Amino acid sequence: MTEDQFRKRWDTEKPVYQAWADFIKHNIEQALAASIAPTTLDYFLKIPVKPRLKLESTLIDKAFHRKQYQNPYDDVQDKVGMRFVVLLTSDIKKVCQVIESEESKKFWVFSRDRDYEIERLAKPLEFTYQSVHFVLKATAGNVFGGINILEHTPCEVQIRTLLQHAHSELTHDTIYKPKTTAQPGVKRTVAKSMALIEATDEFFEKAMQDIEEALKPQNDILNLLKKIYTDNVGTGVGDEQSNQLLTDTYIDLLQAPDVGEKISKFLEEKSFIYKRVNERRASKHLFSQPGILLSYYLASKNPAQTRGLWPFEIDDLALIFSDLGDRMPD
Template sequence: MMEQDEFERYLIENQAAFAAWGTFVSSKINEKITQKLGKDEACMFLKIPAIHRVKTVSSALGKVSRKGYEDPVSQMTDLVGVRFVVLLSSHIEVISSMVESSVEWKASLSKDYLSEIDKNPKLFDYQSKHYEIRPIKDFIYNDVNINKNICCEVQIRTLLQHAYAELVHDSVYKPVGEVPKAAERQIARSMALMETTDELFCNTMVMLTNVNKFRNDFLSDLAVLFKEKIGSHYLNCDLKINYLLLDEFRDCYDGESINKISILVNNKKYIIIKIKQRSEARHIFSQPCILFLYWLSMTISTDAIKSRWPLPGSFDDLDIILSDTGNSTAH
């Protein structure tokens, strides 16, 4: 059994390594989320910033005293950890797949609330998905040596699960006094209610996704076309602006529109030049929908566009677009 003073020395000597490994893991997963969802959606996807935390020496020593670990170096998997909090249970799997598919570490699932529920359907208890993540091999990160045996615990949970844990974890799972049976019953009831709420939220999101699928696919196609014709570094997608415009003019595009827009941009090379010139100074010119707006200005009347324009703070941008296409009129 490792002596306390030996474990304490290990903790002190490896504080920098714990912090470096936690930084590496959290930054890589955050990067993967941004790559998959885009900058805007990634910011909305995580409900709390995912920042690593290193367990203090005193906290680690206290846990050893409570748990009686024989080999705390290998048994304590949460000396450094990072928590990812998302809105819905369906979002948990998005991050789980990133954790499990990474070639930069070995990940083992240490706690899965869904498996626990399968084993005990009557269970209404503390929920979270936990992974133990260790490097494939020793390496150096930010000038710090990281041993392949160092573990970072990654927790993935929903906002409802997080609220539950924050409220009851210290008082029920780590009691500082007597916990009445009535209190345990209240906690079980709250978890049952949260599971129902999460299910309703997930069903609602499926409905919203289905009804907006065509619009969202069209925006994705516009973004691909923008990157191809204008360049990725000119793109700064603002989902709210794009959705407002595409929702307002929903009756003006169909399954053939993206091909027509592509042909327009190929034939009217000045559009590419104008967008590049203005993308930094004028926000709307860095949006995927700018390609749609140029095409729209040549498809429906100027009066129709202006009467339906959903961005009152961007009438000047609209006039610029209309002027480029020879359709400008005073508003």
Template sequence: MTTLEEFKDRLTAAQPSLKVWGDFVREAVKAISKSEGITLQILSGRVKEIDSAIGKLSRKPYKNPMSDMTDLVGVRAVCLLSPDVDRLCASLMLHPEWKIQKSRDTSKEYEQAPEKFGYQSHHFEVRAKIDFDIDGVVVPADTCCELQVRTLMQHAYAEVVHDSIYKSSWGAPTRAIRFVSSSAALIETADHLFCETMNILELETKSRGELLEQLTGLYDSKIKVKGFKDQKFNMMVLEELKDFIDDNTLPKLSDFLNERSYIADRVSSRINSDVFWSQPVSMLAYLLVHDHLYLIKEAWPFSESEDALAMVYSDLGKKFAN
């Protein structure tokens, strides 16, 4: 059994190696997140204060506290939603320079005590495989960093209840526990709803993106003069006019332009005078005006390009004012 004084001396000496190992893990998490296209909301690290570690040792006996106490250094990664957490955790398990294992089954803990473990963040023990020399500081093999990965809502929950309920030395009021349990359920429901929302938006964005890609291909095949294409502008126009667009729109536009070759000439001649004519939706506007006439004028989302839209009407022999 290590005495408190021995533990304090060893922990003091280990501070530099704990810090650089925590920094290494934090930077690795950052790099993995970037490679997976995951935006971290929070990425932080800390070395446990010596007095806090000694206090923990006095409350709970450890045979070898330097190796058994797994949170002497810790890193926390907070993602927006649970799919990001799952992807990040899967990639963390594959990192070649550490040994990693899940240290807690929070789902089981939640079943046993929902008032204490309402947030199901992932807890890992990340240990150095071999002795590391990082910037002149040796990190001994098996040095452990506690890594927590959770969603932003789980993090907010944890920040509220961690000290006041989970680590409280006295029993929390029943009413408070009831509110905590309810909020845990709401977090799970909200995460599910947000994920479903993101899936719907992703599918819609993908559909709009594919439409714009095809429209751009058609535009480029007709217009040899290259100008600046504003993707955001084009996507917003497609979104606002989606009720006038269906699966037959692009094939119909291709035939429409082939029958009216003058349209490509008009568009090309105006590219240097107005950025509107560099946008693929400028060609789509001709078909939509032809088919829906004044409905397009009313639905058109940008008043700044109304002069250009008036030229579309004029080119088709239509009056812009109804």
């Protein structure tokens, strides 16, 4: 194949490659959103995913000059690609699971071109570039945006942590400059930065585990409240940070191991609360949150402390005491 033939074929097939990448992005994000709920995709992905076609000049340079492939057009697997950037190394696995799932196999055949975990095991004393690279090749019959995707059309998908991405951005321009990167000083500096990133990734993972463990009692209560709210008030229950603020404010009053049972029993006995909450949920924000049910429990069992520590508008608390038929403490 000549360079001119390459250009003509690429010009014809560019819309197919773009449609294939858009199809992959759509399907991965859709499956990922379901798997990480209630975490939102906007929070989980630290950089928006943007499928990008390689420039024609870049493809020619790689296919005919830097690599000199035997089959220049077909051997270049990254004519289009995208990058998923997440916070933690454990988050990388969540994206990989979506790509490798049985559901996804009807859309593509995948291969892992790079896997940082395998590379670490193979060369434990080296600290080098880290990332997971997949090549996804279309199966027959895929259509997106009215465009038929040619079978075997490839797309590169990279998955990195935010720190790995920063390192890659820093060193990208020197990848194809062997005389520069071969210098011992340059190699050592890059290796040190990679070692620091790997250690920081591990600290991030440990910190997240510690945070999740510390928040477990509060999250258990909130999950219980969400279920009770959904079952007795209605769907569309809120999930705003005011719920965490409420449980954090009153955590000292919620330490009993059977506190969940006590809250459930209280609400069962005071079932009129659900009607009051439902009447106000559309016009008063706090009443659309599951934490409002905890507020009734606290106001009934610990009125003085509930009043003294109340972190929101006092008018909402006054309504709660009124519904309970109690006088709000001064």
